[in-house]
Amino acid sequence: MGVPLAFPPGTAADAASGRPPAIPPGTPALVELQGITKAFPGVLANDAVDLTVKPGEIHALLGENGAGKSTLMNILTGIYQPDAGTIILDGYARALPSPQAAIRAGIGMVHQHFKLVPAFTVAENIxxxxxxxxxxxxxxxxxxxxRALAxxxxxxxxxxxxxxxxxxGEQQRVEILRVLARDARLLILDEPTAVLTPAEARELFAALRAFRASGNAVIFISHKLDEVVAIADRISVLRGGRKVATRPAAGADERGLASLMVGHDITLRKARPRAAGTPVSAAPVLELDRVCARDDRGLMALRDVTLALHGGEILGIAGVAGNGQRELSQVVTGMRQVTQGAVRIDGRPVARTDAAAFAAAGIGHIPEDRLRSGLAPDLSVADNAVLRDYARPPVGKGGLFRPWAAARLARTLAAESAVAVPDFGMPVRNLSGGNQQRLVARREIRIAERVLVAAYPSRGLDVGAIDTLLSYLAELRDRGRAVLLFSEELEEILELADRVAVLFEGRIMGVMPAAAADVETLGLMMGGRGAHA
Incomplete structure (x- = not known):
């Protein structure tokens, strides 16, 4: 983007009120995409897409999983090259042959999947x-x-x-800080609040408004429509690789935006009552008795956690990120050793921490980070779909692997999860984030003969996919299975759960029927200010 243009500086009032700065008439768009087209084998990801982002605006980009949002942004950041179309920056056509060229042009992106080096410290990554x-x-x-940048x-x-x-959540903060530190004039955020608490999201929004008030711009990709309406100045919607609308955020409503995304009317929130006659097992299928566990740094993360999960119920775990949810989900799936207390499945103590043994006992796991814990990114879609079935019929039989059975199961799971796969031999990392999540969810639901541990299962999904996934969980409960649901969305927990437990600093603050819970009470408990049993 060359030399920064001289915009009137934004004021503190601009940032606080959410008002965009005054931009001189005739100022060219910060970014203009004209007729951008990109195809992959069997998939037309972007079909002649036009998009204009003005200086001093937050521009939301919406669309279902697989609608082409990530591909379009990968073109704008130099990761992909368009098959056709033009990129115009500050009024001049530009080629962006590499991510480095995009960064030099003032374009920075925080990707949905982290681009950090796990073995390095936060400071080294920055x-x-x-x-x-x-x-x-x-x-x-x-x-x-x-520390000064933070x-x-x-x-x-x-x-x-x-x-x-x-x-x-902590890694996402590092990603955002890393891009902001490099003085980007156009900041692209792909699902930035998916792993942030409401308080953290408010802090991010304040930073984005201040960023905009200086004449910069933000492309904000999110499936949280309430956030989009609150933060954006204009909204563009992609559907099936094409842009179907661009409109001001003022006056937009969540239902109308959801309809534009999916092409038909959709109910955003709806009750999912227990099916008539669905029993709750008298005996718990999974129990934690005064369990303590340490985190990866050796610090105590869980303190005397006692919980009982019954077949035919959904138990929601509410809490601010970083209060032990990750460690709790790992303990109940055999991925983390307990230092004290006992874990019981069907009344029998678990002798050893072994994820394979927990899976064999009928415990499925939708992990918090699908790419790091739920998938092998470089393996094929087919291999990832049958990861849990190598030793089980029909995929594995008599110690032999049956490729034809694996391929058939992979196609079945993809169809059940509504994931369009052009080539089951391609690396699973080439699927969109939402399609990866749906594939993992369907695979884990299949093996959850006793319990499904669902850690933030709707993270990164569009409104239609969220509705489908929550229906899956309700149907699983109605079939007599137990579901342990971790979610940052209190509305999601209250909509779906039968009981709610609140986790604060590794302790269970209380457990209550969802019908008796409300956002205010749960919020107090999440802050450690009031226990309720």
Whole structure:
């Protein structure tokens, strides 16, 4: 984008009120995409897409999973090259042959899937590949610089923490800070609040408004329509690879936007009552008795957690991110050792921590981070679809792997999860994030003969896919299975769960029937300010 244009500086009032800055008449668009087309084998991802982003605006980009949003942004950031079309920056046609060229042009993107080095610290990730990184700097100096950046952008991070030890929410904050530090004029955020708490999301929105008030622009990709209406100035909608609408956010409503995305009317929130005659098992199928566990840093993450989960019910776990949810989900799926207490399946103590043994006992797991914990990104779609079935008929029989059976099961799971796969031999990382999530969810529901542990299952899904997935969980409950649901969305928990437990600093603050719970009470418990049993 060359030399920054001279915009009137935004005021503090602009940032606080959400008003965009005054842009001089005749100022060219910051970015204009004209007729962008991109095809992959068997898929037309973008079909002659036009998109204009003005300086001083937050432009939301909506669409179902697979609608072409990520592909379009990958073109704008130099990861992909368009088959046809033109990219215009500040009024001049430009080629962006690489991500480095896009960064030099002032375009920065926070991807839905993290681009961090897990073995490096937060400070090292922030400074990696940055032209302003000192040639010679101690770890303490890099951490001090990172701490100053975090304070400047109001994003809490621990500079000395190893990224691989961080929760998904903490890693997302590092990603956002890394891009903001590089002075991007156009900031692209792909599902930025999917792993943020409501308080963290509010802080991010304040930072985005301040960013916009200086004449910069934001492309905001999200499936949370209430956030889109609250933060955006204009909204564009993609459907099936084509742009179907661009309209002001003022006056837009969630129902209308959802209808534009899917092409028909959709109910955003609806009650999912228990099916008549669905029993709740008298004995719990999964129990935790005064369980304690440490996190990856050796600190106590779970403290005397006691829970009982019965067949035929959904137990929702509410809490602010980082209060032990990750460790709890790992304990009940055999991925983390307990330091004290007991875990019981069908009344029998679990002798050893073994994820394979928990899966064999009929416990499915939709993990918090699908790419890191739920999929092997470089393996094929077919291989990932049958990961849990290599030793089970019909895929595995008599110690032999049966490829034809694996291929048939993969096609079945893809059809059941409404995932369009042009080539089952392609790496699963080539699927959109939402399609990856749906495939993992359907695979895990299949093996959940006793319990499904669902950690943020709707994260990154569009409104239609969320509705479908929540219906899956309700149907699983109505078949007598138990569901342990982790969610950052209190409305989602109250809509779906039969009981709600609140986790705060590794302790269960209380458990209550969902029918007796409300957002205010749960919010107090999530802050540790009131226990309710």
């Amino acid at each position: 400074h990696l590949g940055w032209s302003r990184t000192p040639w010679r700097a101690s770890a303490a100096a890099l951490e001090a610089r990172t 304070e400047r952008f109001n994003l809490a991070v621990r500079p000395d923490a190893v990224v691989g030890d961080l929760s998904a």
